[in-house]
Amino acid sequence: MLSAVEYCHTMLRERLLPGDLAVDATAGNGHDTHFLAQLIGPEGKVFAFDVQPEAIAATQRLLQRWGVPEACYQLVGASHEDMVAHLPGDAEGRMAAVIFNLGYLPGGDKSVITRAETTLPAVRAALELLRPGGLLLLVLYPGHAGGAEEAQVLRDFASGLPPRQWQVTEYRTLNARNAPPVVLAVEKAATESSLDWEI
């Protein structure tokens, strides 16, 4: 079985093309930013956000270590709820993918966590940024303090999205003893009528 992050990367690999634009809403140690940059190549661009300067620095180091050209990414030390203000003015409706890998910075300050109060407005903004057929991925970590509440808010929100415009799926382990990560994937319809599975 694929881990939550492997599952996300598989979905991204199937959809992203060279030249695409993408957002990593939680840069952390830079692994997702690097993965996105590899997929979209020198003609594309990844915009990566994090509130912790350590995370931005770690992401920068990783991208430099892998020789990713600077033109392929923009690292922003700001909260993802303000992402629109830091993106090009014509970004709306052009992003191929936006990923939120939530929780705390692995190896960093575990008290700095993503929180529903800011994650939810950021997710709403991210949906506006997606192009038709674009993909929003949320990796939820219900196992840490505060994580279950955030996961519930996002799950409730995603479950209520209108099915003519959005297809929402969940990837989770059903028989785990602890609370493993969960992936919510939200795909924007390619056209208003392209989702014929509406209930």
Ligand SMILES: C[S@@+](CC[C@H](N)C(=O)[O-])C[C@H]1O[C@@H](n2cnc3c(N)ncnc32)[C@H](O)[C@@H]1O
């Ligand atoms: C699980 S880590 C991300 C892992 C990362 N995507 C990677 O591949 O290494 C979660 C990150 O979210 C960041 N974060 C917390 N609140 C945030 C916010 N409001 N806006 C942007 N990033 C935030 C944390 O600083 C932390 O680095």
